Amino acid sequence: MPNSPTRARKNLAQAGYADVVVITGDGTRGHPAGEPFDRVHVAAVRTTAPAWLEQTRPGGLVVMPWGTYYTGSDWTTVLTVGDPRHAGGSFTAPWRS
Structure with missing residues (x-):
């Protein structure tokens, strides 16, 4: 239950x-x-779904984890949507405690 929608709404x-x-x-x-x-914020993904770009207004953001199957998803990708087929952005560095 730690990752439930109810907990997300509460937080x-x-x-x-x-x-x-x-x-x-x-x-x-x-x-x-x-x-x-x-x-649009997504979790546990390895690819960018076309629907996320199509359903985000131009100038809107798609925020998601990024990583390979070997390294996990320590990085975060922030994409700015240009149009329903194009977005660009950057990666954040992994956070370590």
Whole structure:
């Protein structure tokens, strides 16, 4: 239960983001009913689903972990959407405690 949508909603509300929509399901299909999005945050992925670019408004962000099957996902990718087929961005360095 530590990664449940209920916990995510609770944590977001406590951080002052009560109006954030948390959606669970097959993320590769996106969520057409709610588009266009300003921000899309995804977890546990290895590729960028076309739906995320198609459903994010131009200038919006797609934030996701990045890594290989061998190294895990210590890095974060932040992509700025240009249009439904193009986005660019950068990687953050892994965080270590």
